Amino acid sequence: MSGIYIHVPFCKQKCTYCDFASYPRELCKAESYFACLYREIDGRSKQFPGRVIDTIYIGGGTPSVVDAKFIAGAIRQVKKCFHVRETAEITIEINPGTVDEQKIKEYKSVGINRFSIGLQTGFDDQLKKLNRIHTAKDFLTCCNLLKGENISADVLIGLHDQTLEQVKKTVDLAIAGGVSHISVYALTPEVGTPIYTDYLNGELLSDDETADIYDGVREYLKAKGFDRYEVSNFCKQGFRSRHNMNYWKRGEYIGVGVSASSFMNDKRFTNTFSIDEYMNAVIYNKSPEISNDLIEEKDARFEVIMLALRTTDGLNVKEFNKKFGIDFDTEYKTQLLKKGKYLLRDGDNLKIKDEYLYVQNDILLEFM
Numbered sequence: 001m002s003g004i005y006i007h008v009p010f011c012k013q014k015c016t017y018c019d020f021a022s023y024p025r026e027l028c029k030a031e032s033y034f035a036c037l038y039r040e041i042d043g044r045s046k047q048f049p050g051r052v053i054d055t056i057y058i059g060g061g062t063p064s065v066v067d068a069k070f071i072a073g074a075i076r077q078v079k080k081c082f083h084v085r086e087t088a089e090i091t092i093e094i095n096p097g098t099v100d101e102q103k104i105k106e107y108k109s110v111g112i113n114r115f116s117i118g119l120q121t122g123f124d125d126q127l128k129k130l131n132r133i134h135t136a137k138d139f140l141t142c143c144n145l146l147k148g149e150n151i152s153a154d155v156l157i158g159l160h161d162q163t164l165e166q167v168k169k170t171v172d173l174a175i176a177g178g179v180s181h182i183s184v185y186a187l188t189p190e191v192g193t194p195i196y197t198d199y200l201n202g203e204l205l206s207d208d209e210t211a212d213i214y215d216g217v218r219e220y221l222k223a224k225g226f227d228r229y230e231v232s233n234f235c236k237q238g239f240r241s242r243h244n245m246n247y248w249k250r251g252e253y254i255g256v257g258v259s260a261s262s263f264m265n266d267k268r269f270t271n272t273f274s275i276d277e278y279m280n281a282v283i284y285n286k287s288p289e290i291s292n293d294l295i296e297e298k299d300a301r302f303e304v305i306m307l308a309l310r311t312t313d314g315l316n317v318k319e320f321n322k323k324f325g326i327d328f329d330t331e332y333k334t335q336l337l338k339k340g341k342y343l344l345r346d347g348d349n350l351k352i353k354d355e356y357l358y359v360q361n362d363i364l365l366e367f368m
């Protein structure tokens with residue numbers, strides 16, 4: 001299975017916690033950027049001929065901030081250059097306040113069938129503090145436009161003075177909007193972002209407080225019929241993100257656009273984070289990549305373990321042994337003994353016990 005990720009690096013304004021490749025002041029470059037993107041898609045299809053595409057994911061930035069004709073053009077270009085399955089999952093990230101009926105109609109006309117909305121919190125004062133462009137009401141308006149569609153919502157935990165009750169209310173709002181998938185991410189104060197100062201001033205929740213909220217919201221989501229299938233992802237039955245499942249299964253994917261990463265033929269490569277550098281490279285038939293690494297076998301093994309153990313499906317030890325021609329239990333005997341109390345073994349299946357999934361990093365580091 002292969003996926004395609006398309007990066008749209010434009011936003012209306014910068015959120016206080018954001019360190020993604022998103023450039024609010026560069027929106028005027030959208031038309032030329034997409035022209036380059038179409039060209040890169042064509043180039044990548046020639047570089048990797050014969051790939052069958054199962055999922056397309058348009059992320060950002062805020063893809064919904066640009067004219068829908070650019071998005072439609074990108075999807076058409078992927079379909080023209082690659083063999084995209086009829087049943088492909090095609091997701092677009094959207095922010096409330098940036099879509100209308102006409103945009104949604106255009107998205108659907110090219111086959112977009114999954115909508116991931118950046119809600120973050122259902123409280124307007126918190127949204128304002130994060131410099132989000134929308135209100136809780138805008139979220140519901142957006143959901144109304146998408147009635148009956150496959151919708152996901154992103155929720156942030158660990159905000160200033162946030163309580164579990166507030167997160168539950170945010171989940172209620174998402175459910176009222178008709179979502180079938182919810183991603184719950186812990187706020188990570190990255191160096192260089194405005195919120196990092198708040199972090200240094202001790203204004204954000206501590207890791208322990210955030211972990212308590214996570215546990216509480218996990219139980220709440222379960223009671224509401226949303227099962228966890230990956231550390232940050234919860235859904236109703238049948239609504240897992242196929243695109244992300246491919247990442248966690250260490251499947252191949254092609255990323256196009258600024259900052260996009262690809263994983264093909266055991267190589268991981270990433271494009272430049274600069275819009276101008278990206279466009280210059282594509283226009284002059286040069287590679288927009290800033291790194292291109294062949295993944296060595298020991299790193300590949302760790303990646304497979306790490307990605308699988310993030311999910312509730314866990315690791316299939318038999319498949320692992322077959323893929324790498326080793327015996328997992330012998331190779332990782334020490335690690336299994338040391339971290340055994342956090343792990344659950346059932347025949348060929350190995351996973352992290354439910355109650356420890358959120359603190360998986362400590363466990364995974366052992367396998368590095």
Ligand code: SF4
Binds near residue numbers: 011014061
């Ligand atoms: S909308 Fe997303 S990508 Fe854009 S600034 Fe906010 S967090 Fe960053």
